[in-house]
Amino acid sequence: DQQVKQNSPSLSVQEGRISILNCDYTNSMFDYFLWYKKYPAEGPTFLISISSIKDKNEDGRFTVFLNKSAKHLSLHIVPSQPGDSAVYFCAASARTSGTYKYIFGTGTRLKVLA
Amino acid sequence: DTAVSQTPKYLVTQMGNDKSIKCEQNLGHDTMYWYKQDSKKFLKIMFSYNNKELIINETVPNRFSPKSPDKAHLNLHINSLELGDSAVYFCASSHPAGTGDGEQFFGPGTRLTVL
Numbered sequence: 001d002q003q004v005k006q007n008s009p010s011l012s013v014q015e016g017r018i019s020i021l022n023c024d025y026t027n028s029m030f031d032y033f034l035w036y037k038k039y040p041a042e043g044p045t046f047l048i049s050i051s052s053i054k055d056k057n058e059d060g061r062f063t064v065f066l067n068k069s070a071k072h073l074s075l076h077i078v079p080s081q082p083g084d085s086a087v088y089f090c091a092a093s094a095r096t097s098g099t100y101k102y103i104f105g106t107g108t109r110l111k112v113l114a
Numbered sequence: 115d116t117a118v119s120q121t122p123k124y125l126v127t128q129m130g131n132d133k134s135i136k137c138e139q140n141l142g143h144d145t146m147y148w149y150k151q152d153s154k155k156f157l158k159i160m161f162s163y164n165n166k167e168l169i170i171n172e173t174v175p176n177r178f179s180p181k182s183p184d185k186a187h188l189n190l191h192i193n194s195l196e197l198g199d200s201a202v203y204f205c206a207s208s209h210p211a212g213t214g215d216g217e218q219f220f221g222p223g224t225r226l227t228v229l
Contacts, residue, residue: 002156034217043118043204043220044157089157099145099169100216104157 003027004092006105014113019077021108023090026071030092031100035064035075038087038107047088048075080112117141120205120221127195128229135190135224137205145169146188147206147218148180157204163188192226200228 005024013019023033031052036044050057050064050073057064063076077084090105118139127133139146147170148160162170166182177193192199205221 036220041222043206043222044218045220046217049217097169099162099164101159101162101170102218103159104149106155107157 002106004090004103004105006088006090006108008108009106010109010111012111012113013080015082016079019075019080019084019110019112021075021077021088021090021110023073023075023105024071025073025092027092027094027103028068028071029094030103031095032093033064033066033073034091034093034102035062036089036091036104037084038089044089077110080110082112082114085110085112118205118207118219118221120203120224122224123222124225124227126227126229129195129197131195132191132193133195133226134192135203135205135226137188137190137221139186139205139207139219139221141207141219143207143209143219144185145208145216146182146185147208148188148190149204149206149220151202151204151223153201161188161190195226195228197228200226202226 034049035047037047038044066073087107087109089107091102093100093102121136145164147162151157160174161180163182179191182188202223204223206218208216208218
C-alpha cells in the first residue's frame with residue numbers, strides 16, 4: 001500500500017529553468033509534507049516542509065505547493081542549478097501512537113543540465 | 115564533524131550470519147530511527163526510539179533487534195541474515211516529534227549485501 005507516490009522516476013531540466021517535482025498521496029490524515037534531497041552515497045537531507053493547513057511555502061529558490069483536494073503536492077525549484085542534481089524524496093507524516101510516522105515516496109532523480 | 119554517523123558503510127556477508135550496524139548522533143536529539151531502502155527505492159521506517167524507548171516498530175521480522183544503550187546511539191542487530199535483507203539501511207535522528215514537520219537528520223547509510 002503505497003500511500004505516497006512519486007510517479008516520475010527521473011526529470012531533466014536545463015540550468016536556469018524551472019524544475020517541478022510532483023508527489024501524490026492517498027491518506028487524507030497526513031498533517032505535514034516534507035521534501036528531502038539525496039546525493040549519491042549520502043543520506044537524505046531536509047529541504048522544505050508544508051503544513052496541511054497551508055497551500056504554499058517558500059524558501060529561497062524552493063517553493064512547495066499543496067493541493068489538498070487533489071491530494072497532490074509539488075516542489076518548484078527556480079532557477080535550477082547543476083548542484084540541484086540529486087534524488088528528491090517526498091514524505092508525509094501522520095500522528096500515530098503518540099508520535100509522528102513518516103512515509104516516503106520512491107524519489108525522483110533530477111538532472112540539471114549545464 | 116559528522117552529525118549522524120553509521121558504521122560500517124558497506125557490509126557483505128553470507129546468508130545465515132548475524133551482523134550489527136551502529137549509529138551515533140551528536141546533535142542532542144531524543145528521537146532516532148532506522149529506515150530500510152530496498153531495491154525498489156522505497157525508504158521505509160523500521161523502528162523509532164524516543165529517549166531509549168521503542169515507539170515505532172513497523173512489522174519488521176523479529177530477526178531485527180534495535181538496541182539503544184543511550185539516546186545518542188541506536189544500533190541494529192540482524193540475526194540469520196536472508197537474501198531479502200540486502201538493502202541500504204539509514205539511521206536518522208530528530209528532536210521529539212511534537213509536530214509532524216520535524217526535520218530528520220540522516221546518516222550516510224549502510225549498504226548491506228547478503229550472498
